[in-house]
Each structure stands twice: as structure tokens, then as C-alpha cells.
Amino acid sequence: MTGWQAVRRLVPEVLGVLVRRYGLFDACEDAVQEALAEAAAQWPVRGWPESPRAWLVTVASRRLADQVRSDAARRRREEADALRTPPAGDVEAGDDTLTLLFLCCHPALTASSQVALTLRAVGGLSTAEIARAFLVPEATMAQRISRAKHRIKVAGAQFELPPPAERADRLGVVLQVIYLVFNEGYTATAGARLVRAELTAEAIRLARELHRLVPADGEVAGLLALLLLTDARRAARTAPDGSLVPLSEQDRTRWDADAITEGVALVTGALPRGPVGPYQLQAAIAAVHDEAATAGGTDWPQILALYTVLERVAPNPTVTLNRAVAVAEVHGPAAGLAVLAALSADERLSASHHLVSVRAHLQEMAGDREAARAGYREAARRTTSEPERRHLLTRAARLG
Numbered sequence: 001m002t003g004w005q006a007v008r009r010l011v012p013e014v015l016g017v018l019v020r021r022y023g024l025f026d027a028c029e030d031a032v033q034e035a036l037a038e039a040a041a042q043w044p045v046r047g048w049p050e051s052p053r054a055w056l057v058t059v060a061s062r063r064l065a066d067q068v069r070s071d072a073a074r075r076r077r078e079e080a081d082a083l084r085t086p087p088a089g090d091v092e093a094g095d096d097t098l099t100l101l102f103l104c105c106h107p108a109l110t111a112s113s114q115v116a117l118t119l120r121a122v123g124g125l126s127t128a129e130i131a132r133a134f135l136v137p138e139a140t141m142a143q144r145i146s147r148a149k150h151r152i153k154v155a156g157a158q159f160e161l162p163p164p165a166e167r168a169d170r171l172g173v174v175l176q177v178i179y180l181v182f183n184e185g186y187t188a189t190a191g192a193r194l195v196r197a198e199l200t201a202e203a204i205r206l207a208r209e210l211h212r213l214v215p216a217d218g219e220v221a222g223l224l225a226l227l228l229l230t231d232a233r234r235a236a237r238t239a240p241d242g243s244l245v246p247l248s249e250q251d252r253t254r255w256d257a258d259a260i261t262e263g264v265a266l267v268t269g270a271l272p273r274g275p276v277g278p279y280q281l282q283a284a285i286a287a288v289h290d291e292a293a294t295a296g297g298t299d300w301p302q303i304l305a306l307y308t309v310l311e312r313v314a315p316n317p318t319v320t321l322n323r324a325v326a327v328a329e330v331h332g333p334a335a336g337l338a339v340l341a342a343l344s345a346d347e348r349l350s351a352s353h354h355l356v357s358v359r360a361h362l363q364e365m366a367g368d369r370e371a372a373r374a375g376y377r378e379a380a381r382r383t384t385s386e387p388e389r390r391h392l393l394t395r396a397a398r399l400g
Contacts, residue, residue: 007039007052009205011124014056016096018064019159025103026149027067028060029121035060036124097122098213099161101206104148105173108155113148114177115184120145123202133199134184171214175223175279178206182227186234187385194238194387200231211266221270222280228263229286232256244391248295260290278314281306300329317346321358333365353382357392364399373399 011032018028035056049055104118119125119133131141162170185199207224214220236250267283285306292298307323320343328336340359349355360375376396380389 007036007056008124010053010056011036012097012100012122013053014060015100015121016159017057018060020096021061022064023159024064025157025159026153027064029149031060031064031067032056033120033126034063037126097209099159101174101210102162102167102170103152103157103159105170105177106152106155106157107170107173108151108157109148111177111180113144113151114173115180116141116144117148118177118206119181119202122206125198125202129198133196171217171220174210175219178203178210179223179227179279181206182230186230187388190384192242192386194242194244194385195234197234200227200234203227204231216273218270218273218275219277219279221266222277222283225263225266225270225283226279226286228259228266229283229290232259232263232290238387242387243394244387246391247289252293255290260287263287264291276309276313278310281310281313285310298329300326304330317343317349318354321349321354324362325358328362328365333362336362337366351382353379353388353392356382360395364395369399372396 014035015028015032018031019025022028038059039052039056043049100122101118104121105114109117116130116134119130120127125133127142127145128138130145131138134141161167181199182203185196185201185203188194188196204224204227207220207227211217211220211224232255233247233250235256236252236254237245239245263283264287267280267287270280271284285303288299288303288306304323304326307319307326311319311323320339324336324339324343327339337359340355340362343349343355356375357379360372360379363375364372373396376392376399380392380396383389383392
């Protein structure tokens with residue numbers, strides 16, 4: 001772990017100290033970001049402070065005092081608080097991280113706002129870093145984050161864990177946000193890069209922290225396992241020129257064996273505890289892929305069985321799309337194409353390149369080269385990812 005990675009792990013603690021002391025989540029979050037920017041400018045030149053956490057708390061408190069003081073008495077009180085180094089045990093850092101995750105995933109926010117605010121307030125990423133990751137102008141991302149903080153304020157959200165009755169639903173949103181962050185990093189939706197490693201690493205870090213805080217939750221363990229098992233293939237997933245290498249053609253000796261071992265252990269331990277949720281089932285599918293020494297040795301009947309259960313537990317068109325591939329591997333491409341036929345009218349997939357590319361893959365399996373070539377070209381026109389576009393055009397050219 002680098003020094004700056006360690007500093008980012010301090011962000012929830014520092015923000016927690018300020019919010020508990022002053023309230024004003026939006027102003028406190030801005031102050032912490034300013035303190036991080038000042039640390040990035042000063043520490044490489046002047047050297048690291050003895051206690052980075054205390055330094056960040058002090059500087060962020062000063063910045064906050066500058067923002068919110070309205071009269072001399074209030075200013076003196078806040079500046080006195082800012083200069084006082086908080087005792088090491090004044091907050092429970094783990095509780096603050098979990099509380100911040102719940103706050104950033106408040107139901108008043110849209111999914112994109114939840115992701116952006118989580119990356120900034122819990123992950124410690126700057127607005128510029130988040131904007132680069134999602135390929136939007138920094139000003140656009142700043143407005144998104146500002147609106148998110150305003151909505152939280154208007155909703156009257158407090159810096160506290162939600163009541164037990166709401167916690168399970170809110171935890172599900174937290175898991176979804178971490179999963180969205182990972183997916184955007186693992187397969188960027190647009191741009192020249194297929195993978196944004198900074199996002200996959202941050203998602204895994206957040207999932208690991210969440211698992212540390214609620215180790216008995218099977219879905220939390222399942223999500224961490226899924227991310228580890230998927231990210232284990234990252235090194236083999238792109239060619240030297242940046243183009244995509246499909247799972248069936250990857251050099252499996254380049255997969256991360258330690259990550260696979262950890263992920264398999266997590267999902268193996270979580271499944272028997274029940275109830276089984278979608279993240280555990282997806283992790284189990286990823287484990288079957290990762291444990292196969294060769295593509296030909298993949299246990300497709302087991303994967304099909306898992307997708308069948310997953311479709312029952314969490315039905316959605318993407319699961320059906322993946323089940324169609326498993327059906328084709330077990331029962332032949334015609335059976336897989338029959339499953340896809342039912343998805344053609346689903347508006348959630350109709351504009352996406354995924355349905356078209358999977359259909360082309362199954363048509364290629366069936367020997368319909370002309371239809372497959374046209375399908376790959378159509379999918380290439382629809383995708384906004386340059387590496388995926390090149391891969392699909394390459395597949396079409398191979399059939400020419």
C-alpha cells in the first residue's frame with residue numbers, strides 16, 4: 001500500500017470527526033477535500049507529519065471554521081476546537097465508515113450521485129479524479145456532487161446509522177453502488193481504455209472494509225468474493241495494444257492466484273450460511289470459471305444451474321442474457337438463441353450492444369457466419385467503448 005492509499009483510508013475517520021463535532025456534512029466534506037489538496041501540496045516538500053490523521057483533522061477544521069464563522073465569538077470557539085488534536089479514541093473509525101457509506105447511498109439520491117458521493121466522501125478521490133474516471137467535465141461532476149449533498153441536507157439526513165428496520169434495504173443500495181463502481185472500472189462504458197484500475201481497486205477496498213464491518217453478512221462476503229474473482233483475470237484481459245481478450249482466449253497463467261484463493265474461500269464460507277443472494281451466486285459462477293484450468297474444462301452445466309437459480313432470485317435481462325450463453329454451451333446454440341428471442345422486446349436491452357453481440361456469438365457457434373458477421377458489426381456501431389468496438393470488428397473480420 002502506498003502512502004497516499006493509506007491517507008485515503010483516513011478520509012472516513014477525518015470526515016467523521018468533523019461531522020460529529022460540527023454537523024454540516026456538505027461543508028465538512030468540502031473542508032476535508034481542501035485538507036487533502038493541501039496535504040498533496042505540502043507533504044512531498046515539507047515531509048509527512050507524525051500523525052497524518054491529526055494533521056488532516058486540524059487543517060480541515062480550520063478550513064471549516066473559515067467557511068462557517070459568522071461572528072467573533074463563534075470564530076474563536078471554532079478556531080480553538082480546530083487547534084485541539086482529537087484524542088485517538090474519540091471516534092470509532094469503522095462505525096464512521098459504515099455511517100458514511102449509508103449516508104452517501106441515501107435513497108433521496110440518484111444512482112450516479114450515490115456513486116460520485118461515495119467515491120469522494122468515503123474513497124477520498126478528488127472531483128477531478130472522479131470526473132476523469134467517468135469521462136465527464138470536472139464542472140459537471142462538481143455540480144453532481146454539490147446537488148447530491150444538497151439533497152441529503154434537504155432530506156434531513158443525520159450522521160447516524162439508519163434504524164434497523166431500514167438497514168437491510170440501505171445495505172443493499174451500498175452493495176449496488178460498490179458494484180457499479182467496480183463495473184465501470186472493469187469495463188469502462190466509454191473511451192479508449194477498457195479498464196480503469198483506480199476504480200476497481202477502490203471498489204475492492206470499499207467492499208473489503210464493508211466486510212470487515214459486517215463480517216456475518218453473506219451478501220457482503222459474496223460481493224467481495226465476486227470482485228476479487230473477477231478482478232483476478234484483469235492482467236490477461238487486454239492485449240499489449242489495449243484490445244480486449246475474451247475469457248475463452250485468455251492466458252490463465254496470468255490470473256491472480258491469490259485473489260482467486262481468497263475469493264473462493266469467501267464464497268465457500270458464505271453460501272452455507274444462507275439465505276443465498278445474487279452476489280453470492282455471481283461469485284459462485286465466477287469461481288467456477290476461475291477454477292477451470294482451460295476454457296474447455298469449464299463446468300458449464302454447473303454454471304447453467306447457478307444462472308437458473310440466479311434468474312429466480314434476482315430476475316433481470318442481463319442475467320437471462322448470460323444464462324443464454326450457458327444454455328448454448330450445454331444444449332447447443334439453437335437452444336441459446338431461443339432464450340435470446342424472448343429478450344428482443346425488452347426495452348432495457350434493445351438499445352444496448354450486449355444483446356446483439358451475444359446473439360452474433362451464438363450465431364457463429366451455430367455456423368451462421370453471415371448473420372454473425374452482421375451482428376458483430378452492428379454491435380460495434382452501438383458500443384461507446386473503443387476496445388470493445390475493435391474487438392467486435394475483429395470478430396466480424398475473422399468471419400469474412
